[in-house]
Amino acid sequence: xxxxxxxxxxxxxTAFLPLSVGLVPWALVMGMAMISTGFSPLQAMGMSVIVxxxxxxxxxxxxxxxxxxxxxxxxxxxxxxxxxxxxxxxxAPGFRGTRLAERWLAGHLLTDGVFAVCLDKMLHNNDPRWxxxxxxxxxxxxxxxxxxxxxxxxxxxxxIPRQWSLEFMATIALIVLxxxxxxxxxxxxxxxxxxxxxxxxxxxxxxxxxxxxxCAGIAAGFAAENIEHRNxxx
Amino acid sequence: MNFDASLWLVFILIGLATTLPRAxxxxxxxxxxxxxxxxxxxxYAPAAALAAIxxxxxxxxxxxxxxxxxxxxxxxxAVAASTLWRNPWLPFIAGMTVLLxxxxxxxx
Numbered sequence: 001x002x003x004x005x006x007x008x009x010x011x012x013x014t015a016f017l018p019l020s021v022g023l024v025p026w027a028l029v030m031g032m033a034m035i036s037t038g039f040s041p042l043q044a045m046g047m048s049v050i051v052x053x054x055x056x057x058x059x060x061x062x063x064x065x066x067x068x069x070x071x072x073x074x075x076x077x078x079x080x081x082x083x084x085x086x087x088x089x090x091x092a093p094g095f096r097g098t099r100l101a102e103r104w105l106a107g108h109l110l111t112d113g114v115f116a117v118c119l120d121k122m123l124h125n126n127d128p129r130w131x132x133x134x135x136x137x138x139x140x141x142x143x144x145x146x147x148x149x150x151x152x153x154x155x156x157x158x159x160i161p162r163q164w165s166l167e168f169m170a171t172i173a174l175i176v177l178x179x180x181x182x183x184x185x186x187x188x189x190x191x192x193x194x195x196x197x198x199x200x201x202x203x204x205x206x207x208x209x210x211x212x213x214x215c216a217g218i219a220a221g222f223a224a225e226n227i228e229h230r231n232x233x234x
Numbered sequence: 235m236n237f238d239a240s241l242w243l244v245f246i247l248i249g250l251a252t253t254l255p256r257a258x259x260x261x262x263x264x265x266x267x268x269x270x271x272x273x274x275x276x277x278y279a280p281a282a283a284l285a286a287i288x289x290x291x292x293x294x295x296x297x298x299x300x301x302x303x304x305x306x307x308x309x310x311x312a313v314a315a316s317t318l319w320r321n322p323w324l325p326f327i328a329g330m331t332v333l334l335x336x337x338x339x340x341x342x
Contacts, residue, residue, distance in 0.1 A: 018322030043241060050245045053252035055287075060248055064237075070244060077251040083283050084256040089268055090276040092259035100261070107257025112287075116280045165333060168305065171291050172312045172329040178284040179316045187281045194282030195289025199299070202290050210286050217282025222275040 008125075008133030016117045016138030020145055022173020023113070025166035026054055027146045031153020032160065033058060037065045041154050048150040052108070052143065054170075056080045082211050086218075087115045094122025094131050102132060109139035116177040186228060190221025308333035 034044035034057075051057050056077040063073045087110060095103050118135050125131050153160075160166070182188040194217020201209030259266065268276070292309040293299055312329035 021323070021326060039237065039241075043237060046242065047245045047248075050249040051252055052249075056248060056252045064241070064244065070247065073244060074247050074251050077248045078255070081252045081255045083279075084252075085258050086276060086279045086283070088256055089259040090273070090279055092263065093267075093273075095260050095263060103261045103263060104257055107260040108253045110256040110260070112280075112284070116284065119280065163337070165337070168308065168333055169326055169330065171288055171305075171309065172326050174284050174288045175309060175312045175329075176316050176322065176325050178281060178288060179313055181281045181284075187278065190278040191281045191285035195285035198286035199290045199293050202294060202297075209290075210283075213286035214279065214283045217285060218275050218278045221278030221282065225274075 002129045004127050005129040005133035008127070008130035008135075009137035010133075011121075012118060012134035013137040013141060016114065016141065019113055019117065019173055019176060020138070020141060022170050022176070023142060023145050024149050024169070026170035026173075027149035028153035028156070028160065029167040029170075030054060030057055031150040031155075032157045033061055034150075035154055035157040037061045044154045045147075045151060048147060051077075052146065053077075053081060054111075079208060079211065083214055084110060086214065087112075091115060091119055091122055091135075094118070094135065095128075097128030098132050106132070106135055106139065109136070109143055111139070111142055113173065113177060114139045114142055116181075186221045186224035189224040190217040193217045193220035304333050304336035307336060 030048070031044060034047060035041070039047065047057060059080045060073050060077050063076060088107065091110070095106060098106075114135065117138060121134055122131050125134070178191060182191050194213045196213075197216040198210050198213025201212050203209070204212065259268075288309070292306045293301065293303075295303050295305070308329045311332040312325040315325040315328040
């Protein structure tokens, strides 16, 4: 392990630590949801380790419980994670100069929170080892927190009152990521359009409304940037 | 309910359906590059995606659009806390206090 990897790892971990608190209730809720679907603790932990994707796990549970056809379960998981094709493409230049196995690991560990925190510095640092450390430390920390608290949720399923609404802390974590981005006007427009269209299109099948909302938001932000740019020129 | 060995197959397939999109461009690396225009547009992906997940969660109660509800008030408190102060834990405290205060204090 080179020292620039370690420096990167330390900085990435520090940047992500306060936000990682948002994963805790989400993982607890996930553990409890899997048990209430009827999984054994071993099956629930198995899903948590193999899948490692919050929305896809939560989204497919009702279908598994209803014994839906496998293709529908897979399509739903795919639809819920399609946004990651966009994230993967955006952050990919940050992995130039790393080995194939490291990139598979990084791909498997990519999450919304780690993406939002790491993207900027991943694209603006010239040291591949530093960048890999900066990504892998928060990603591995997310994985560990997720599995530990999923297990606690699985074991505690019978004891935590649902009225505490702990899952809302996951939404707060996403808000904490969003607010500093929205200080730049085209970003704010992307967020407003993305949020509004996802809300209005929530009844589209397979939660495609989220995908359409993201695309609409990107288009709006890009258009706003171009208009702002044109207005600045005399 | 009883789940058999086929459940593990379902887990593996869901795992592939979630890992392949995430790994796609990271693994393909330099063999596939996106044009500059697309990369510029993609900078808006995180903000758009976060909002597309958060906003419906704050506005929808039982599949109905409800503008006045405890979740939206709690969301506003979290936004205010993260705008006004640097402390990273405050949005969580503010948001959960408002949510639970409105739910249990006022019975909303």
